[in-house]
Amino acid sequence: MEFAELIKTATVEHVQLSCPRPPPVKGTLCVTSHHLLLSSQPGGHGEPGAEELWLLIRNVDAVEKRVVNSLGTITLKCKDLKVLQLEIPGMEECLNIASSIEALSSVDSVMSMYPFFYRPRSMKLTDGWQLYPLQHYYQQITALTGAWRLSCVNQEFTICASYPPAVVVPAAVDDNVLKKAARFRQGGRFPVLSYYHKKNGTLQQRPSQPLIGPNKKHCQEDPPTDPRSAQAAKQARVMGGGTEPRSSYPCWRRLHRPLERGRPLQESFMKLVEACNDPSLSMDRWLSKLESSKWLAHVKGALSTACLAAQCMEREEAGVLVHGAEGTDTTLLVTALAQVILDPDCRTLTGFQGLVEREWIQAGHPFHSRCTRSAYSHARLKQEAPVFLLFLDCVGQLGRQFPLSLQFSERLLLVLFEHTYASCYGTFLCNSEKERCLCEVKEKTHSLFSERQDLLTPLYTHNPLVIWPSVAPQSLQLWQGLFLRWIRSSHYLEEAWAEIQCLVRGCEEVPGEHAGHAQCHSPP
Numbered sequence: 075m076e077f078a079e080l081i082k083t084a085t086v087e088h089v090q091l092s093c094p095r096p097p098p099v100k101g102t103l104c105v106t107s108h109h110l111l112l113s114s115q116p117g118g119h120g121e122p123g124a125e126e127l128w129l130l131i132r133n134v135d136a137v138e139k140r141v142v143n144s145l146g147t148i149t150l151k152c153k154d155l156k157v158l159q160l161e162i163p164g165m166e167e168c169l170n171i172a173s174s175i176e177a178l179s180s181v182d183s184v185m186s187m188y189p190f191f192y193r194p195r196s197m198k199l200t201d202g203w204q205l206y207p208l209q210h211y212y213q214q215i216t217a218l219t220g221a222w223r224l225s226c227v228n229q230e231f232t233i234c235a236s237y238p239p240a241v242v243v244p245a246a247v248d249d250n251v252l253k254k255a256a257r258f259r260q261g262g263r264f265p266v267l268s269y270y271h272k273k274n275g276t277l278q279q280r281p282s283q284p285l286i287g288p289n290k291k292h293c294q295e296d297p298p299t300d301p302r303s304a305q306a307a308k309q310a311r312v313m314g315g316g317t318e319p320r321s322s323y324p325c326w327r328r329l330h331r332p333l334e335r336g337r338p339l340q341e342s343f344m345k346l347v348e349a350c351n352d353p354s355l356s357m358d359r360w361l362s363k364l365e366s367s368k369w370l371a372h373v374k375g376a377l378s379t380a381c382l383a384a385q386c387m388e389r390e391e392a393g394v395l396v397h398g399a400e401g402t403d404t405t406l407l408v409t410a411l412a413q414v415i416l417d418p419d420c421r422t423l424t425g426f427q428g429l430v431e432r433e434w435i436q437a438g439h440p441f442h443s444r445c446t447r448s449a450y451s452h453a454r455l456k457q458e459a460p461v462f463l464l465f466l467d468c469v470g471q472l473g474r475q476f477p478l479s480l481q482f483s484e485r486l487l488l489v490l491f492e493h494t495y496a497s498c499y500g501t502f503l504c505n506s507e508k509e510r511c512l513c514e515v516k517e518k519t520h521s522l523f524s525e526r527q528d529l530l531t532p533l534y535t536h537n538p539l540v541i542w543p544s545v546a547p548q549s550l551q552l553w554q555g556l557f558l559r560w561i562r563s564s565h566y567l568e569e570a571w572a573e574i575q576c577l578v579r580g581c582e583e584v585p586g587e588h589a590g591h592a593q594c595h596s597p598p
Contacts, residue, residue: 077107077186080177083170090161091127094560099126103160105174108132108188110150129158130188133496134179136450139172141165148172151450153495155347156560184442184503189519192498202521206428208240208436215270221245222267227252231508234262236402236438238507242267258284263401268409268433271416276387278394280409280437282401326395331379333404334372336459342368343460347449350557364552369467374545376404376468380411381542388416388540402438403461409433411468418538422481423530426469427523430490434462440505445494466491467553472543474551479537484555486529491556493522532575 089103091112101114112127129150138149146168150158162168181187212224222242227249229239233256243252243266255264263282270277334342349355349363364370386392394412398404410433419425435441443457451458466487473480473487494502500519504510543549554562 077178080181081105081107081174083167083174086162086164086167086171088163092159092161093127094156101126103127103162103171105131105171105178107178108191110134110175127158130496130498131175131178132188134175135448136452137172137176137179139168141168146172148175150175153445153448153450154492155449155557157351182446184509184513187503188498189500189503189515192520194520197520199517199520202523203516205424205521205523206431208238208242208432211428211432212240212242215242215267218270218272219275222270225249225252231511234264235508236261236400236440236506237263237266238436238438259401260285261400261402263438265395268396269413269417271387273388274391276391276393278383278387278396278409278412280396280401280405282405283397283399327392329382331375331382331408333375333379333398333407335398335403335461336457337455339372339459339461339464340455342372343463344449345369346557350561353561370547370550370552372464373467373471373550376407376411376464377471377543377545377550379408380415380468381545383408383412384415384540384542387412402440403444403459406433406437406439407461407465407468410465414469414472415542416540418479418536421479421537421541423486423526426480426482426486431523434465435501436507438506441494441502442505442509445502448495462494463491467556470553470555471550472541475543475549476537476541478533478535479541481531481534482529483531488556488559489522489529497522 084105086103088100089112090098090100092098099112099114101112104111104113108131110127110129110131114126129152133152133154134150135153136151138151140147140149144164146162146165148160148162148168148171150160152158160171162171209224212222215222221244223245224240225243226240228234228237228241231237231239233253252264256262258264260282263280265279265281268278268280345367346364346369349360349367352363355363383394383396386394396405396408410429413420413429413433414426417425420429439462440457441462444459444461447453447455447458448460469480470484470487473484493499497503498520499522500510500515501522503515503519504513510516552558
């Protein structure tokens with residue numbers, strides 16, 4: 075496929091861009107293979123300080139067009155929740171531009187996406203990819219105990235397509251046993267070590283659901299918190315899945331926690347964004363829509379379940395096996411959140427990025443399928459679900475309740491959200507390590523992860539304690555920094571934050587990031 079075949083009109087003059095807060099900009103609009111560019115004209119309407127448009131077309135979630143006489147208007151609703159409006163002279167030009175953007179934003183071939191073409195001069199392709207290898211995490215564990223080993227049983231992805239080549243498993247279990255256990259688990263996801271709690275030696279493991287079926291089959295080689303309702307587990311059993319039979323695991327206490335995923339979670343996200351974008355709502359109506367979206371209920375459910383897993387390890391000194399159905403969505407949500415709650419290392423910048431790499435990317439969360447569309451898309455929903463966004467929101471809730479205990483700022487969470495949906499980096503491409511290897515992502519694209527001082531908070535103080543969040547309704551807040559950032563100006567908040575940085579660092583001036591920012595995609 076040639077990108078040029080999808081571009082019906084490449085350039086249009088006298089186009090006016092309107093976006094949240096900054097003054098309109100008028101200039102020349104250009105459509106390229108991966109970007110939408112608008113260069114302001116000398117003497118045009120671009121006031122000093124106004125930014126020009128540099129939009130990654132992959133960021134476009136929905137295109138709406140309207141033509142009146144000879145003037146066309148295109149509204150671009152982006153995956154990062156920004157809404158842009160382009161006024162284009164000429165009906166044909168307007169329709170052609172809209173059609174081109176729709177076609178380019180819908181290209182689904184991973185190898186055709188912008189990360190494979192992005193080549194900044196200041197970076198090497200090898201930078202960042204080896205910052206958080208599983209082997210390093212394994213070495214930290216073996217320094218504390220010899221009960222675990224690094225297995226390469228999945229080296230060729232023949233045992234489990236969604237696991238990485240190396241996994242941490244019990245030292246007493248050989249690879250042949252792992253192969254048999256894999257046949258008893260959906261997708262071959264046999265139990266692997268997710269987290270080792272240094273304080274008391276308890277552990278957290280994660281597999282997919284066992285394939286016990288209606289006859290309650292049992293695998294002797296297969297060694298529970300289940301983030302599904304009891305009814306959902308029962309229905310899964312009819313389809314061949316289910317959960318571990320109590321008779322075969324007498325030492326385990328099974329707990330069901332109904333966490334939504336898939337369509338219900340995606341619809342909740344869409345309803346929340348719709349409510350946030352409606353300025354006509356009265357207070358009562360706004361509160362009603364916020365509640366009916368159920369987004370904060372999902373936040374509460376995720377935090378509550380993660381606290382349950384953390385409590386088992388910290389207070390009851392009991393091991394935890396967490397699984398849902400495939401083990402690639404709510405399972406990872408719970409295991410990752412539990413680590414942020416328990417482990418101060420996971421609350422540092424490098425530790426948190428390593429956690430994302432280990433518990434989401436390498437663990438097989440299908441980013442490509444889950445983040446194809448965001449909250450504005452008119453397309454029929456397929457596998458989209460903002461599970462990773464829910465994780466980021468929960469981490470943000472922890473940061474607001476324990477503002478000194480997280481080394482990284484809210485900006486890191488925003489950067490991760492943006493780049494899961496549209497990015498110039500290859501970090502969140504594909505659905506698994508197997509797919510990333512087939513596409514040679516690590517050889518042909520750049521990594522998002524790196525040490526960056528602008529993602530740190532100067533107020534951070536190392537807290538060795540467990541941080542137990544409150545999930546009371548009064549304690550959970552709407553993530554305004556994400557859901558309202560294009561709607562309500564944060565200029566004064568940014569000024570205040572810059573002043574705090576100055577006071578903490580003892581400097582005279584720290585430049586802030588201004589709210590009037592029309593550049594919709596720039597590498598962090």
